[in-house]
Structures are given as C-alpha cells and as structure tokens.
Amino acid sequence: MTNNNVSEQEPCDHPAKKKRGRPKCFDEQQALEKAMLLFWEHGYEATSISDLTQALALTAPSLYSSFGDKTTLFYKCIDYYLAHEACPIEAIFLEAKTAKVAFELFLYDNVQRLAQPDKPSGCMLVVATMNCSDHAQEVQHNILEKRLKTKQKLLERLQQAVAEGDVVETAPLQEIADFYATVLQGLTIQARDGANVEQLHKVVEHAMRTWDLF
Incomplete structure (x- = not known):
C-alpha cells in the first residue's frame, strides 16, 4: 500500500481534448485504495462524500466525474478489495x-x-x-x-x-x-x-x- 499524500488534484485540461473528456492527473488505483480503506474502516453509510473528497484530495464534481456516485464508487472499491486484499x-x-x-x-x-x-x-x-x-x-x-x-x-x-x-x-x-x-x-x-x-x-x-x- 502506498502512503504518498496526494495534493488537491483535478483532471487536467488538455488542449486537444477539452471537449471530449480530460486525462486524469491522479492515480486512479491509488485513489480507489484510499476510498476502499475508508469504506472498510467506517462502513458504507458512515463514509460521507466529504470524507472521500478529503481523503482522495478531489472536489465532489471531480469525484463524481471520475468514479460516479457514492454507491458506484463503493462497488468499485469492493472489486478492488476482492482483487488485492481478499x-x-x-x-x-x-x-x-x-x-x-x-x-x-x-x-x-x-x-x-x-x-x-x-x-x-x-x-x-x-x-x-x-x-x-x-x-x-x-x-x-x-x-x-x-x-x-x-x-x-x-x-x-x-x-x-x-x-x-x-x-x-x-x-x-x-x-x-x-x-x-x-x-x-x-x-x-x-x-x-x-x-x-x-x-x-x-x-x-x-x-x-x-x-x-x-
């Protein structure tokens, strides 16, 4: 598990791709790991969007853009858990x-x-x-x-x-x-x-x- 602190990071603007999605400036797998640890420790309902945005160093819009809503992110974290921890x-x-x-x-x-x-x-x-x-x-x-x-x-x-x-x-x-x-x-x-x-x-x-x- 990596422990590198990620500063506030947003998907980057790219001149050629401004209108069709923008490349992400953060490590998606690292972000999933951090979200997984939160859900694992505190549970699905007790983990808030605020907790997730703070841990992942993303704004709420960027979180939704990258992972979908909270439930979708949770399911992705479960998949990550099954692949890497179970x-x-x-x-x-x-x-x-x-x-x-x-x-x-x-x-x-x-x-x-x-x-x-x-x-x-x-x-x-x-x-x-x-x-x-x-x-x-x-x-x-x-x-x-x-x-x-x-x-x-x-x-x-x-x-x-x-x-x-x-x-x-x-x-x-x-x-x-x-x-x-x-x-x-x-x-x-x-x-x-x-x-x-x-x-x-x-x-x-x-x-x-x-x-x-x-």
Whole structure:
C-alpha cells in the first residue's frame, strides 16, 4: 500500500481534448485504495462524500466525474478489495490436495488478512454494510450475494472432494459449508473486536478438529 499524500488534484485540461473528456492527473488505483480503506474502516453509510473528497484530495464534481456516485464508487472499491486484499480462494482450493487441507489453508490465510496491523480489521464484505439502514438495502443485497458466492465455492470444493473419494458421499456437505462460512464470519467479528492473530489461529485449530465430526 502506498502512503504518498496526494495534493488537491483535478483532471487536467488538455488542449486537444477539452471537449471530449480530460486525462486524469491522479492515480486512479491509488485513489480507489484510499476510498476502499475508508469504506472498510467506517462502513458504507458512515463514509460521507466529504470524507472521500478529503481523503482522495478531489472536489465532489471531480469525484463524481471520475468514479460516479457514492454507491458506484463503493462497488468499485469492493472489486478492488476482492482483487488485492481478499483471500485467493480459487488458487488455494486448486492447489490443496484434500478438502480439509483446502479449508484449513483458506481459514489461516483469512486470519492473516483479518488482523493486519496496517489495515482495517475484519473482512470488508462483512463489516462495510453491517450497520446500514433500510435506505441501503440494495447495497447490502449486493454484498450479501458476494458472501454467498464464497460459501458456494466452499460447497463446490466439498462436492469435488466427494467425486474424488476424499469425502464420503453421505457427508452433510451443505452443513459443512455453512459451518465454516460461519466460522469465517465469526473470525471477522473477533478481529474487529481486537483479537490478535494468535487468538484467531486457535479458533481455526478448534474449527478444524470439528471436521471429523461431520
């Protein structure tokens, strides 16, 4: 993450392109990162346009011109988070030889990301819309769909394990996926409440002992 302070910056005038959009004088990816950190730390509704313009060193018109409205910017920040901060679940599940190892590596990787000293704690997909009002139902639903996609990937990895003979056919796959998705969300809340990496690792250890009980 870069920590360079960006002074008040506007899209630059260019003689040849004054009428058809102007090249931006700021780093859009850096701006997205800063906006993402605000939404991640304070949540969607609690982060105001004023907070965003101050952090990004842009005027409100420039912010809207570059990223659209607040909701559009938030969605772009979620995409940035998934690309740069979230656990690479596909890569982990592809490389792990068994479903149990896949789930264990997935949880441990998440722990390292949930309690970073230089980043907001918890998973942005959980904490950014926790306290939203009814006015943000569409945003909440959008983020819920992304969380459900993660749980679906857990279920699909279990189904793969059954096909490979790694997990017995009678195993309650949906219950297993539900359980570990719940563990993941619980880790987020614990991290948000100040639990450190060592404490979260202990939670994962106990959660993986549960594997053989299903």
